Amino acid sequence: MVIRLEGVCIRIGSFELTDVELALDSGEYAVLMGRTGCGKTTLLECLCGLKPLASGKILLDGRDISHARPGERGIGYVPQEGVLFPTMSVRHNLSFALDVQRRGAREIDERVRELADLLSVSHLLERGVRGLSGGERQRVALGRALAARPSVLCLDEPLSALDDQTREEMIAVLESVREQTGVTAFHVTHNRAEAERLATRTFVIEGGTLTAAGGESPR
Numbered sequence: 001m002v003i004r005l006e007g008v009c010i011r012i013g014s015f016e017l018t019d020v021e022l023a024l025d026s027g028e029y030a031v032l033m034g035r036t037g038c039g040k041t042t043l044l045e046c047l048c049g050l051k052p053l054a055s056g057k058i059l060l061d062g063r064d065i066s067h068a069r070p071g072e073r074g075i076g077y078v079p080q081e082g083v084l085f086p087t088m089s090v091r092h093n094l095s096f097a098l099d100v101q102r103r104g105a106r107e108i109d110e111r112v113r114e115l116a117d118l119l120s121v122s123h124l125l126e127r128g129v130r131g132l133s134g135g136e137r138q139r140v141a142l143g144r145a146l147a148a149r150p151s152v153l154c155l156d157e158p159l160s161a162l163d164d165q166t167r168e169e170m171i172a173v174l175e176s177v178r179e180q181t182g183v184t185a186f187h188v189t190h191n192r193a194e195a196e197r198l199a200t201r202t203f204v205i206e207g208g209t210l211t212a213a214g215g216e217s218p219r
Helices: 040-048 090-100 105-119 134-146 164-181 192-198
Strands: 003-012 015-024 029-033 055-060 075-078 152-156 184-188 201-206 209-212
Touching: 003 040, 015 040, 015 201, 015 209, 029 040, 029 192, 040 075, 040 152, 040 184, 075 134, 090 105, 090 134, 105 134, 105 164, 134 152, 134 164, 164 184, 164 192
Parallel strands: 029 184, 029 201, 075 152, 152 184
Antiparallel strands: 003 015, 003 055, 201 209
């Protein structure tokens, strides 16, 4: 298993999500659905280390990351609406994680070119991010999250702000990313058509618990 949640409980204010069990194999594309306010984003943020667990464990490739800092987890994160660094070019947004890790200049340049080709943003590399379209911003945000080759990619409603045509284009991009990188993905959405296109497994949060759609075990 690439990622496993064991008895995870989350309590933030009056919100509680209890006894979450989940296991994903390498290359799976999991989609998480549920009503607004049910805790989908909160669970994603706990996976990424942005919010604490009350109890339980998160294991990544057998390593306990329950209390690790976000940058130590090996998880890429695309927040809703793909927030980018506004003062940086597209190139520097894509290279940011590698710059922080002090990778060599040649390695960084090769990885940026590889990501730009994968996401069809090579023509945007020297542009600032202000003025990019919604789809272009999401492609850059996706590239930034993939730059350090994470084991798991978390996406929080990445297509919700896009028009229908751009959403279709981005679904195709995500399908291509899955095929070409093999990254394990955990994707939050309200859109059933989106889930049907992308998911290898679908999960639902309802009443403070997580269940697998179709009656399968989440383990």
